[in-house]
Amino acid sequence: METQNPIPCLLIFFPMFFVVYLIAYFIVFRTWSPKIRPEASSCLISLAHGTPAVFLSTYAILADPATGFASQNTRFQNTVLDYSVAYFLTDLLHYIVFFPSDVLFIGHHLATLFVFLTCRYVASHGAFAILSLLILAEVTSLCQNVWTLANARRRDLEFAAKVYDLLSPPFYVLYSIVRGLVGPYFVYRMGAFYVGGEADGLIPRWVWVSWIVVVMSAISVSILWISNLWVELFRARTGNLEKKTR
Numbered sequence: 001m002e003t004q005n006p007i008p009c010l011l012i013f014f015p016m017f018f019v020v021y022l023i024a025y026f027i028v029f030r031t032w033s034p035k036i037r038p039e040a041s042s043c044l045i046s047l048a049h050g051t052p053a054v055f056l057s058t059y060a061i062l063a064d065p066a067t068g069f070a071s072q073n074t075r076f077q078n079t080v081l082d083y084s085v086a087y088f089l090t091d092l093l094h095y096i097v098f099f100p101s102d103v104l105f106i107g108h109h110l111a112t113l114f115v116f117l118t119c120r121y122v123a124s125h126g127a128f129a130i131l132s133l134l135i136l137a138e139v140t141s142l143c144q145n146v147w148t149l150a151n152a153r154r155r156d157l158e159f160a161a162k163v164y165d166l167l168s169p170p171f172y173v174l175y176s177i178v179r180g181l182v183g184p185y186f187v188y189r190m191g192a193f194y195v196g197g198e199a200d201g202l203i204p205r206w207v208w209v210s211w212i213v214v215v216m217s218a219i220s221v222s223i224l225w226i227s228n229l230w231v232e233l234f235r236a237r238t239g240n241l242e243k244k245t246r
Contacts, residue, residue, distance in 0.1 A: 050141025
């Protein structure tokens with residue numbers, strides 16, 4: 001099965017995301033405060049990546065009848081991996097330029113790039129697992145980015161505040177289900193497969209072990225993040241209720 005593209009798609013996708021970021025920063029959000037323009041621009045390239053990545057990954061998986069945790073990557077699966085690598089490279093540059101002290105996100109992006117790049121260019125197998133995880137990670141992207149943009153402007157725009165308040169509970173529920181339940185279950189299935197030796201000779205052990213470590217770390221951080229948001233929401237709603245009863 002041929003898995004290499006004549007022209008590396010990464011060389012096409014990276015300039016694309018970079019241009020989208022520039023358009024966001026200098027045109028779409030040019031009137032926004034300099035403090036939130038970078039974050040808003042990051043949200044726009046995330047929107048350009050997230051939901052399309054879900055549909056592209058789903059198609060890439062379903063289009064291969066022989067797909068599995070250790071199956072060889074197809075050409076289209078590699079294209080989707082390149083698409084995501086380009087996005088994370090662009091967003092990594094965003095954090096390095098505007099938020100160099102945000103070690104958590106920079107580390108997250110570097111680890112994610114490691115997973116994508118090893119699947120794409122080292123192992124050339126296992127795209128089913130990585131793209132499935134990508135679907136789980138990005139299925140909340142649209143909701144999360146709208147929520148983030150609303151959060152950035154909710155103190156100076158009444159409409160943004162209403163969107164934030166309306167969107168927070170369903171977004172938290174969806175995120176909790178995906179990251180707290182579905183994600184860990186899939187990683188368990190993935191780990192059981194690899195530990196059972198089904199990928200021996202196809203995917204180097206250090207590669208799939210590193211995938212498991214990176215994904216479990218990311219899930220743990222996600223669970224901690226959404227847990228803190230639930231606590232903040234509960235405190236805010238409880239405080240508002242107490243004010244109304246006085």
